Amino acid sequence: MSSTTVSTxxxxxxxxxxxxxxxxxxxxxxxxxxxxxxxxxxVTSLIFFLVRLMPSNPIEVYINELMVQYSIPYAEARxxxxxxxxxxxDAPLYQQYFDYMVQLAHGNLGDSLRSPGTSVWQIxxxxxxxxxxxxxxxxxxxxxxxxxxxxxxxxxxxxLWEPAVSGTASVLSSIPNYIVGIVxxxxxxxxWNLVPIHQMRGxxxxxxxxxxxxxxxxxxxxxxALPILTYVLSTIGSWILSMKSSxxxxxxxxxxxxxxxxxxxxxRITTAYVGRNAMLPLITQLLISIGFVVGGSxxxxxxxxxxxxxxxxxxxxxxRDYPLMQGIFLIITISVVLSNLLADFIYGxxxxxxxxxxxx
Amino acid sequence: MTTSQALMxxxxxxxxxxxxxxxxxxxxxxxxxxxTGFVGFLIFIGFVLMTTVGTLIVPKVTSAxxxxxxxxxxxxxxxxxxxxxxxxxxxxxxxxxxILQMALLTGIISTFIGVALGSLSALIGGGFDAxxxxxxxxxxxxxxxxxxxxxxxxxxxxxxxxxxxxxxxLSWAGLYRSIRAQVFSLKERDYIEAAVALxxxxxxxxxxxxxPNMLSYIAISFTFGMTxxxxxxxxxxxxxxxxxxxxxxxxxxxxxxxxxIFFKDSIYFIMAPVTAxxxxxxxIVWMSRSLEEIFNPRLRTx
Numbered sequence: 001m002s003s004t005t006v007s008t009x010x011x012x013x014x015x016x017x018x019x020x021x022x023x024x025x026x027x028x029x030x031x032x033x034x035x036x037x038x039x040x041x042x043v044t045s046l047i048f049f050l051v052r053l054m055p056s057n058p059i060e061v062y063i064n065e066l067m068v069q070y071s072i073p074y075a076e077a078r079x080x081x082x083x084x085x086x087x088x089x090d091a092p093l094y095q096q097y098f099d100y101m102v103q104l105a106h107g108n109l110g111d112s113l114r115s116p117g118t119s120v121w122q123i124x125x126x127x128x129x130x131x132x133x134x135x136x137x138x139x140x141x142x143x144x145x146x147x148x149x150x151x152x153x154x155x156x157x158x159x160l161w162e163p164a165v166s167g168t169a170s171v172l173s174s175i176p177n178y179i180v181g182i183v184x185x186x187x188x189x190x191x192w193n194l195v196p197i198h199q200m201r202g203x204x205x206x207x208x209x210x211x212x213x214x215x216x217x218x219x220x221x222x223x224x225a226l227p228i229l230t231y232v233l234s235t236i237g238s239w240i241l242s243m244k245s246s247x248x249x250x251x252x253x254x255x256x257x258x259x260x261x262x263x264x265x266x267x268r269i270t271t272a273y274v275g276r277n278a279m280l281p282l283i284t285q286l287l288i289s290i291g292f293v294v295g296g297s298x299x300x301x302x303x304x305x306x307x308x309x310x311x312x313x314x315x316x317x318x319x320r321d322y323p324l325m326q327g328i329f330l331i332i333t334i335s336v337v338l339s340n341l342l343a344d345f346i347y348g349x350x351x352x353x354x355x356x357x358x359x360x
Numbered sequence: 361m362t363t364s365q366a367l368m369x370x371x372x373x374x375x376x377x378x379x380x381x382x383x384x385x386x387x388x389x390x391x392x393x394x395x396t397g398f399v400g401f402l403i404f405i406g407f408v409l410m411t412t413v414g415t416l417i418v419p420k421v422t423s424a425x426x427x428x429x430x431x432x433x434x435x436x437x438x439x440x441x442x443x444x445x446x447x448x449x450x451x452x453x454x455x456x457x458x459i460l461q462m463a464l465l466t467g468i469i470s471t472f473i474g475v476a477l478g479s480l481s482a483l484i485g486g487g488f489d490a491x492x493x494x495x496x497x498x499x500x501x502x503x504x505x506x507x508x509x510x511x512x513x514x515x516x517x518x519x520x521x522x523x524x525x526x527x528x529x530l531s532w533a534g535l536y537r538s539i540r541a542q543v544f545s546l547k548e549r550d551y552i553e554a555a556v557a558l559x560x561x562x563x564x565x566x567x568x569x570x571x572p573n574m575l576s577y578i579a580i581s582f583t584f585g586m587t588x589x590x591x592x593x594x595x596x597x598x599x600x601x602x603x604x605x606x607x608x609x610x611x612x613x614x615x616x617x618x619x620x621i622f623f624k625d626s627i628y629f630i631m632a633p634v635t636a637x638x639x640x641x642x643x644i645v646w647m648s649r650s651l652e653e654i655f656n657p658r659l660r661t662x
Contacts, residue, residue, distance in 0.1 A: 039498045050514060170396075174645035175638045176591045178598060182612065182634055191627055295503035299595050313506060314599060317513050329510050332503050340501050 028348055036341045043333045047326055048100055052093065062113065062322070109327035114319045120327035123312060128331060130203040131297050131308030134224045138231025139293060143286060145232070146239025147279060151270070153240065154247035154278075166244070173237030178299040181230040185303060188226075200226060201305040227306045231293060238289075242282055250278040280351055287343040291336040391650045400646025407640055411456040418453045421446045433628065440628035442614075448632045455607040456636065459590060462520055463644075466589035467582045470528035470535065474581055475574070477532065478539025482547065492536070499533035508592055512601040523602070527589050535581040542574055575655035583648035587641050594637055608633035 052059075059081055066077035103110075109120035149169075153162055172180075189197030204210075205219050250256065251274060259269050297310030305311070309328055316324040392398045425446065433440045439448040481489045508530065517523050546552055555565050596602040597609030598616070611633040615626065 035494075035497065039501050042498055043502055047510070050511070167396075170645070171642060174587070174642045176594070176641060178595060179634055179638050179641075182630065186627065186630055186634075190624060291501055291503050292505075295505035296595075298506060298509060299599065302599065310506075313509070317509055317599075317601065320513060325510055325513070329503075329506055332506050333501075336503050337501050 029345075032341055032344050036337045039337050040330075040334055044101070044104065044330055045097070047329060048097060051322060051326060052096070059322075061320070104330075109330070110323040112316075112321055112324045114316075114321045114324070120324050123324060124309065124327060124331050127307060127309045127312045128335070130224070130306065131294070131301070131310060132335065133220070134227045134306065134308060135231060135290075135293050135297055137224070138228040139235065139286070139290065141228070142232040142236040143239055143282075146236045147243045147275075147282065149236075150240045150243025151247050151275065151278070153244045154251065157244075157248070166241070169237040169240040171237070172233055173241060175234070177230060177234035177293075177296050178303060180234045181226075181300050181303040184226060184230060184233075195226070197226070197304075203307040223306065226304050227297075227300050227308075230300050230304075235289060235293065238285070239282065242285060243278060246278040246281050247274060250274045253277070276350065280347070283343060283347045283350065287340050287347075290339045290343065294332055294336055294339075387654075390654045394650045394653050396646050397648075397650025397653065400643045400648075401650055403639060403643035404647050407456060407460065407643065410453055411460050414453045415457065418450050420454055421450045432625075439632050442611075442626075442629045448628055451611060452608070452632050452636055455611060455633065456640070457607075458520060459593065459607050459609070459637075459640070462524055462593055463586040463589045465521065465524040466527045466531075467585040469524055470531050470585040470589075471578055471582045473528055473532045474535025475539050475578060478536045479543045479570075481536070482540045482543035489540075493540070496533040496536050500537075502530075504530050505592060505595060508596060509599065509601055512596055517596070517602045523593065524589065527592055528585070531585065531588055535577075535585070538577055538581065539574065542577055543570070546570055546573055572655075576652050579651040579655050580648055583644050583651065587644050590637065590641060590644075608636050612637075 063074065063077045063081045066072065066080055067074060070077075072080075107121065109124075112118045112120055112123060115123075149165065153165060156162060185197060188194045199205075200223055203220065203223055204216075205223070208216055208219050210216055256269060256273050259273050264273075294310075297308060298314050299310070300306070301308045301311035302314050309332065313325065313328045313332070315321075316328060391401050425441070437447045437449065439452065442448055442451070477492060481492045508526070511517070511526070517526070552565065552569055555569050560568075593602070594607075594609035594612070597607065598613050600613055600617070612630065615630040615633075
């Protein structure tokens with residue numbers, strides 16, 4: 001649009017401000033980014049006000065705890081609590097909220113209550129990578145495997161073994177992930193004694209040097225194996241079923257018939273025509289499942305004592321370490337929002353209609 | 361059957377017992393069209409009977425028996441005994457009630473919220489619709505289970521109604537989106553426009569034209585609300601964050617905290633509640649397939 005105006009006039013015409021704004025706001029990328037930022041802000045505020053306005057205000061609880069524990073006067077305990085929560089308790093609520101947001105924008109999440117001297121940020125940095133690693137790998141493996149199996153089922157839906165595979169997929173997709181984890185632990189680890197579960201605890205063996213060495217990589221996979229297996233088993237069923245039905249749908253489309261009539265190779269039809277269109281709805285599902293699986297990591301990591309962020313969140317919850325709890329919840333939200341953002345972009349890349357029309 | 365036939369008069373006036381029995385007969389016939397769905401339905405009914413009638417037959421075990429710790433199954437104790445020597449079967453029978461109640465309650469409330477907001481949003485449109493859609497998009501990205509876990513430390517979640525309400529509020533967005541889309545597309549259909557043009561009245565349009573076409577969505581979302589409520593409730597109980605009376609989740613939690621999970625003899629103690637939860641979830645998901653076919657005749661095959 002602007003290129004035509006530039007070519008007809010000597011000076012590049014001034015595009016009215018209104019149109020610039022409209023162009024920016026209707027941009028796919030900008031809208032997605034704005035939504036991501038807004039979501040993070042919304043969740044942060046939600047947690048802030050929940051913690052401050054709850055009947056059993058955790059800050060008051062902590063002040064009382066300090067008074068009893070160290071037998072110090074209220075004012076002193078209050079000061080101590082205030083510094084730990086990174087909050088000025090005398091300021092009005094909106095001022096506290098503003099300060100909290102400013103601190104947060106500087107990356108300051110306060111200090112942990114239960115391990116004094118350690119900042120929440122430090123704890124997150126040590127625990128988060130393991131969750132991202134195990135959940136991410138588990139989801140990628142199950143997504144790819146599930147799509148392949150689903151497509152295979154759609155192509156071979158007359159085969160005798162098809163109902164057995166579909167049935168297994170349907171069972172797997174309905175069972176809660178922690179149940180899958182417990183069953184794996186009980187049978188593989190205890191009843192059949194196939195894997196050394198006690199050695200597999202933790203995110204890596206003690207004393208091992210991190211780095212790009214074969215020993216280290218083998219070690220982290222050894223420790224993450226059961227959580228990853230759980231994530232794969234508990235999510236693969238739904239990928240198989242949805243891929244199967246969307247492939248069957250795509251196979252009946254006119255463009256597939258046309259492609260066949262044009263004499264395209266079956267391999268090209270399968271990948272570029274059927275596969276690409278059939279996987280579109282699955283990407284949206286992946287988007288929603290990321291949040292679900294990261295959220296479920298509390299349960300899975302507790303079952304296998306895998307030291308990721310979910311495991312740490314549970315210990316923060318049981319010891320009532322509020323700043324840590326707040327910080328970890330925020331980080332989980334941010335990682336979910338960012339992965340959703342990524343999924344949105346991938347979707348836009350796969351389906352150009354979304355980018356151009358600016359969503360539905 | 362004979363009584364219902366006797367009650368049915370030849371004059372054609374319908375008495376409700378006859379209609380009721382015939383209605384159930386038709387329902388069962390439709391349910392049985394989908395084999396998987398029917399199996400799920402039967403298992404679900406089995407669970408309902410177990411938690412209602414079963415609790416009257418199987419006595420509640422209160423006293424521990426030191427001689428029977430982790431005793432293997434016998435005829436008297438078909439599922440063996442737990443770490444305190446209590447009968448496991450009795451605990452399974454008695455431990456399902458609040459899970460079932462909670463699931464039904466959450467299913468009802470979340471379906472109500474989703475349907476109400478979804479249809480309102482599609483009918484009113486404009487800014488209201490845009491606002492709710494944006495809120496739903498954001499809501500869907502909030503990790504629900506961690507939020508629940510955090511909330512459990514801030515508020516006491518021991519009240520069943522409150523927990524059900526909370527779970528429903530947290531899960532409104534998914535159903536809202538599908539109902540909204542459905543109402544939007546229904547609004548444009550010819551038969552709705554015809555009904556509006558014929559001035560059939562608001563109630564007729566809502567209950568005779570729109571709702572029947574949404575029933576399959578509502579049934580699916582109801583079952584989905586149930587399964588996610590069970591997931592969340594048992595998960596919270598398993599982590600020890602929600603104090604509730606003895607149920608399947610508490611049994612797993614006990615087996616877990618007592619280290620029974622790492623003990624070969626205790627396999628029945630841990631696997632009994634695990635199987636109960638898995639089977640219950642599975643029965644609901646399978647049952648939803650039959651329900652979907654009943655309410656959406658286009659899906660019926662054969």
